[in-house]
Amino acid sequence: MRRYRGVVILLILFGLAVTLISIPQININALGIHFDRGKPNTPLGLTEGLDLQGGTDLVFQGVHADGSPPTADDMQGVRKIVEQRINQFGLNQPNIQLLGNPPNRLLVQLPGLSGSTINLAFAGNPVTASELQQYFQTTLNHPEATVTAQPQTSGPTKFTISLNSLQPAVTSTTSTEGHPSEADTIRQALAKKYPAVMTVEYPVGGNTSTSTAATSTAATSTSTSSTSTSATATSATSTPHYEAPTVANIQAVLGALNITNATVKQDGPWKYSITLPDLQGQSVDSSGNVTYQEALDVSVALGETFGPPITSSLTGELSEYNVSGGLAQIEALISHTASLEFKERDCASLNAPNANTPWPPDGLTQAEWAVQRCTNPKYYQEKATGLTGKSLKNAYAGTEPGQVNPVVFIQFDSAGAKTFYEVTSRIAQNGGALAIYLDGKQLVAPTAQKGIAGGNAYISGNFTAEQARTIAIQLRSGALPVNLNLIQERHVDATLGQDTVHKSIIAAVIGLALVLIFMSTYYKLPGIVASLALLLYAAILLAAFKMAPVTITLSGIAALVLSIGTAVDANVLISERTKEELRAGRTLFAAINEGFDRAWPSIRDGHMSTLITAVVLFWFGDRLGTSIMQGFALTLAAGTLTSLFSAFVASRIISRALARTWFGRRLTMWVPTGGVGLESAAEPGD
Amino acid sequence: MYIDVVGRRNAFLGFSALLILVGMIALAIPPHLNLGIDFTSGSTFDLNFTKDPGIAAVRTALADANYPDAIVQGAGGGDYLIRTPDLGENGLDAIKAIVTKEIGSDFTVPSVSSTSPSVAKNTVRDAITAVGVGAIFVMLYIAYAFRTVPKSYRYALAAIIALMHDVLVVLGLFAVLGRVIDAQVNAIFIVAILTVVGYSVNDTIVVFDRIRENVRLMPSRQFRTTVNISVTETMTRSLLTSFTTALAVLAMLLFGGASLRDFLIALLSGIIIGTYSSIFIAAQILVLWEEGAFERFKFWRRWTAPQAEQAT
Numbered sequence: 001m002r003r004y005r006g007v008v009i010l011l012i013l014f015g016l017a018v019t020l021i022s023i024p025q026i027n028i029n030a031l032g033i034h035f036d037r038g039k040p041n042t043p044l045g046l047t048e049g050l051d052l053q054g055g056t057d058l059v060f061q062g063v064h065a066d067g068s069p070p071t072a073d074d075m076q077g078v079r080k081i082v083e084q085r086i087n088q089f090g091l092n093q094p095n096i097q098l099l100g101n102p103p104n105r106l107l108v109q110l111p112g113l114s115g116s117t118i119n120l121a122f123a124g125n126p127v128t129a130s131e132l133q134q135y136f137q138t139t140l141n142h143p144e145a146t147v148t149a150q151p152q153t154s155g156p157t158k159f160t161i162s163l164n165s166l167q168p169a170v171t172s173t174t175s176t177e178g179h180p181s182e183a184d185t186i187r188q189a190l191a192k193k194y195p196a197v198m199t200v201e202y203p204v205g206g207n208t209s210t211s212t213a214a215t216s217t218a219a220t221s222t223s224t225s226s227t228s229t230s231a232t233a234t235s236a237t238s239t240p241h242y243e244a245p246t247v248a249n250i251q252a253v254l255g256a257l258n259i260t261n262a263t264v265k266q267d268g269p270w271k272y273s274i275t276l277p278d279l280q281g282q283s284v285d286s287s288g289n290v291t292y293q294e295a296l297d298v299s300v301a302l303g304e305t306f307g308p309p310i311t312s313s314l315t316g317e318l319s320e321y322n323v324s325g326g327l328a329q330i331e332a333l334i335s336h337t338a339s340l341e342f343k344e345r346d347c348a349s350l351n352a353p354n355a356n357t358p359w360p361p362d363g364l365t366q367a368e369w370a371v372q373r374c375t376n377p378k379y380y381q382e383k384a385t386g387l388t389g390k391s392l393k394n395a396y397a398g399t400e401p402g403q404v405n406p407v408v409f410i411q412f413d414s415a416g417a418k419t420f421y422e423v424t425s426r427i428a429q430n431g432g433a434l435a436i437y438l439d440g441k442q443l444v445a446p447t448a449q450k451g452i453a454g455g456n457a458y459i460s461g462n463f464t465a466e467q468a469r470t471i472a473i474q475l476r477s478g479a480l481p482v483n484l485n486l487i488q489e490r491h492v493d494a495t496l497g498q499d500t501v502h503k504s505i506i507a508a509v510i511g512l513a514l515v516l517i518f519m520s521t522y523y524k525l526p527g528i529v530a531s532l533a534l535l536l537y538a539a540i541l542l543a544a545f546k547m548a549p550v551t552i553t554l555s556g557i558a559a560l561v562l563s564i565g566t567a568v569d570a571n572v573l574i575s576e577r578t579k580e581e582l583r584a585g586r587t588l589f590a591a592i593n594e595g596f597d598r599a600w601p602s603i604r605d606g607h608m609s610t611l612i613t614a615v616v617l618f619w620f621g622d623r624l625g626t627s628i629m630q631g632f633a634l635t636l637a638a639g640t641l642t643s644l645f646s647a648f649v650a651s652r653i654i655s656r657a658l659a660r661t662w663f664g665r666r667l668t669m670w671v672p673t674g675g676v677g678l679e680s681a682a683e684p685g686d
Numbered sequence: 687m688y689i690d691v692v693g694r695r696n697a698f699l700g701f702s703a704l705l706i707l708v709g710m711i712a713l714a715i716p717p718h719l720n721l722g723i724d725f726t727s728g729s730t731f732d733l734n735f736t737k738d739p740g741i742a743a744v745r746t747a748l749a750d751a752n753y754p755d756a757i758v759q760g761a762g763g764g765d766y767l768i769r770t771p772d773l774g775e776n777g778l779d780a781i782k783a784i785v786t787k788e789i790g791s792d793f794t795v796p797s798v799s800s801t802s803p804s805v806a807k808n809t810v811r812d813a814i815t816a817v818g819v820g821a822i823f824v825m826l827y828i829a830y831a832f833r834t835v836p837k838s839y840r841y842a843l844a845a846i847i848a849l850m851h852d853v854l855v856v857l858g859l860f861a862v863l864g865r866v867i868d869a870q871v872n873a874i875f876i877v878a879i880l881t882v883v884g885y886s887v888n889d890t891i892v893v894f895d896r897i898r899e900n901v902r903l904m905p906s907r908q909f910r911t912t913v914n915i916s917v918t919e920t921m922t923r924s925l926l927t928s929f930t931t932a933l934a935v936l937a938m939l940l941f942g943g944a945s946l947r948d949f950l951i952a953l954l955s956g957i958i959i960g961t962y963s964s965i966f967i968a969a970q971i972l973v974l975w976e977e978g979a980f981e982r983f984k985f986w987r988r989w990t991a992p993q994a995e996q997a998t
Contacts, residue, residue: 061802487802489729507941511934518930554946555877562881562953565931566888569923572930573892576923602895605831606888612823613884617877620816632877636884 006653010536017539020546021045037547043505046546049553049631052501059099059488060106074481075103081480082106106484118161118186119322124315125156126194132159135193140186156319187282187290187321195277196295196317200302200309202244202270244270245306253301259294274298279317290321340389340475341437343382344423345445346430347374374433375445382435385423391416393455395475397468400458406468407458408444410475417455425451438474504557512538515568523575525669529654530571530647537567537646541639550638553631563639566610570647573599578655579671588664592655596648603647610640689918691965692910692973698966702851709858712865719857720864722872725813727803729773733785736792738764743789751784753777759868772800813876817853820880821846824887831891835898840975845890848968852886853879855959856952869948878949882956885931889924889964896920897969909976913969921965928961 020026024045026037037045062070062078070078075098083096095109129149136145142163150158247264250272254262263275281293295314303309350373352359360369361379373379393411400407412420427433428448435445446459463471516534519527541560545552578595586594617633663669691698713719723730733744741760748756748768757769770777778798785793825842832838856879863869896916904912932954939950980986 485802486800489798489800491798492796503941504938504946507938510941511937514933514937515930518933522926555874555949559881562885562931562935564934565885565927565957568930569888569892569927572923572927576920580919598899601831601899602892605828605891605895608827608831609824609887609891610884612827613820613880613887616816616820616823617880620812620819632881636881 004657007657010650010653014536014539017536017543020543021539037549043501044542044546046542047549047551048501049551049556052498052552052554054492054498056108056110056492057488057490058108058110058486060108060484061487062104062106062482062484064482069104070482072102075106077481078106078484081476082108082484105487118163119158119320120161120190120318121156121158121320122194123156123317123319124197126316129159132161136161136163139193140189158320187318190321191282191290191292191318192278194316194318195275196279196292196314198274198276198295198298198312198314199267200272200274200299201268201311202306202309204270245272247272249306250274250302253305254298257294257297257301259298290318292317340392342385342387342391342423343435343437344385344427345374345433345435346381346383347432348379349373350431374431374447380432385419385434387412387416387419387423389475390481391419392475395472397463397465397472398458400460403458403460405460405463406465407460407463408468408471408475409456409458412455414455417453420455420457421451421453424448424457436475443474444471500554504554508557508560512564515564519568519571523572523672525658525663526571526575526578526655526672529651529658530568530575532654533571533646533651534564534567536650537642538564540646541642544638544642545635550634551631552635555632556635559632559635560639563636563643566607566640567643567646569606570599570603570643571651573602574647574651575672582667582671588659588667588670589656591670592652592659596652600648603644607640607644611637614640688914689921690914691917692914692970695966695970695973699970702855702963702967706851706854706858709855709861712858712861717864719861719871720868722870722875723769723799723801724873725871727801728769728771729777729798729800730767730769731773731778731798732761732796733766733768734794734796735764735766735789737790739789741766744768744785747785747788748781750788751781753781772802773798813873816876817879817883820883821849824849824883828887828891828894832894832898835901840972841894841898844968844971844975845887845894847971848890848963849883849886851963851967852882852956852959856882856956859955860948860952863951869951872948874946874949875952878952878956881953882960885957886960886963889928889960890968892923893917893920893964893969894972897972910973913973917965917969924961924965928957932957 021044026045062075064070064074079096079098083094095107097107099105099107129147133145133147136142136147146162148160148162150160152158247266250264251262254260254264254274259276261277265273265275267273276295276298279292279294281297283291283293292314295317299312302312350370360366360373364372391412393413393416395408395410397406398409400409423434428450431447433445433447436443444459444461446461459471512534516531519530519534521527523530541563544550550556574595577599578591581591581594581598582588584591614633614637617636618630658664741758744766745756745758748754748758748770753770755771759767759769761767773781778795782795825846828845829838829842832841835841860869860871860875864871893916896919897913900907900912900916900919901909935950935954935957938946939954974980
């Protein structure tokens, strides 16, 4: 059995490799070891590159506003900020890395396509996140949809729905009427699914009227109409009306507007609820607010007929709808140069500037004024301080003795610290504030008790830990240290990728099969040995790719096919040498040994030169075409090394084992087709 | 079996010279090579329509979207490959909107690539550097691997000349194919060229290795005879390896996706020419050198004289 030890080891190795390949996902999580390899939904559980699974590759060039190249520190900062921005965007598993030496470019890889996100809200919260998710997954054909809810302190709950893609993704700002994109179709389906309820309540005793000038057609068509009013809420002289509109009255108004599917319910003597399914005339403004022409028409018609209601509200309808995730939006998000501005705020005077002026102004109470004079833009004035995001060295959340709530620590650089001292001295003196704006939106506007020297300060307030952290992040990520220009972009749709994967697998299998058939028929036994070695080669290589894990790209598959060539070459070289030695009259064993030894220098040098090429490719891959090159180089290198093992170790073991069997006495089976017949019988030796 | 390759070397050298000449002429005539956006900058994307609107409609839509210079190529079945100047951040959305308006919304954009001019400029430079650096390292390795053979630098230089021959032939081929089947030279083409470099050197090394071995076995034999014997001995291997590798690449070319077509053509031609050059160019240069054929050139004598002294 000892003489077959090598074969047994090879078989175990082969078995192990095949097992690793065939188990889609390997997940070991025991004894403190976390090992998680293999992906669901990919062939053999291999990790696919963006060109195969679908996704987007973006390369940004970092450059200072004055055109000077960024430092390594700048780019590290950029990387962190972009990471935060992308995470905030909610994209899955982005890969962000710096390119170049010293780094001056940023590669952002976003797998699984651009991943569209819908942000929406329904007035009056008629739906829960799980219901919505169910609806997206089953009815709207988005089984991958995930819905998260963010309850708001005021207003309806906001839902975020993450989808793989919307085809074609049209953002809400460019909604095209009449050509429903999927984003539009979904919006309409949602509006239909969750009907709007309009509740109207009239003042008991009916409305008053100053004129009948605005009598509408709707009004005249109802028999018990109250006199119309031109929607002026306040009127000095009035004639009371005591008859409340009936359900039929309201239905008549709706009927005049050609609304037939509405149901009207009387909730009280002067209170009605009108259910309006499938509201027509949707429109979405740039910030995602959805309005409905039909609802507007109804409320105008009702107002004209029955006079202005005390309350008239619409609930249940889709009130907000925002689609993001178009490629352009992600690009804009990443390269966006947010501006962090520090402004000195002068609040309006607490006391009247002179005795004659009524104070506080606008009929405010003293308590209201105390707050509003510093918070309402109407009353305060601001001026630039010269402090920018650049002056801010760091910002982080923490706790401070004497402060109950978490605070945000800020650090300015030396120049910034000087300005900061001057500004804080002034605002401490005149009771102003330091207003901090991110992209024109106020982040926080702290006051100061005294001038703060040294550039270290903290901002306190009724912050929760989460709020403090968010403010710190926003302060930190305020501005990118350099400008980012999009210089390269590759985007591959998931379906195209899948198509390529299938075609490539078929091609690779056909290629390998052709090679095996050819080798076996031409070289006979050595060819079969080589084929077995090649199969082992393929199994080990794939298992290694899965375990490493190496990302398989399109060019990687090409490299794989090419490395099959290298592996074949090694086997051909050995077979040819063995043949020559047999012809020279050596015994089979001697011929096999000699064949391997003589083929070695060629195989070594050939493999080395391929490895050198792979290394150069990998080195330049960083500069050229990003992922294409490096994937190719890595696969080629791995393939070349595995080929060396398969040809030199595996083939030799199999050949020697075969030579000891019955095959060892059939010398003609060891010589290629067309070879010279050999007479001398070889003895199996050790 | 003994093939007198050396005796017929003029025919092979002439054939190679002709191949390169044709290629160089094709390269010299504008538009030289059909360069992809990796080198020229710009954007490429696919427009796949469910119902084929016809190429004219697509062209009109692109012209209306302010891309009158867009190159539109039909790929059949309502699929179009479009090349435009760099689309920037909003160009594609604009095109999508116009196409939706004029043709309809039944289309997808399965892939988009863009490269800005600054990158494109660097790509050309980096590509040439990559090939050059690759060649130099391989040359150094050969000089090292053949250090036991007299005048090992000759082997290294001959291998590099064969390699340059292969690169020039493939480039020339693409200059021709760019006009005939619109074959493109892009970043992945550089990958192919570098692979051809590796492959060509591998082939050359196998032949040289046999020469190295035979020189050692029979040092007194005439060099041209040794080369002929070595070439004959490795001929089967060279042809077989080339054939099987070409078989695998051919399978990819025939059954794989269209996206790798040009890459595979470059590989296939590189494999064939690499095998050819290892036998008919690299080995012949060694013989020419050994027999002093280069001595008739004045510059050559001046250039090699000091080195020859060192080598002996």
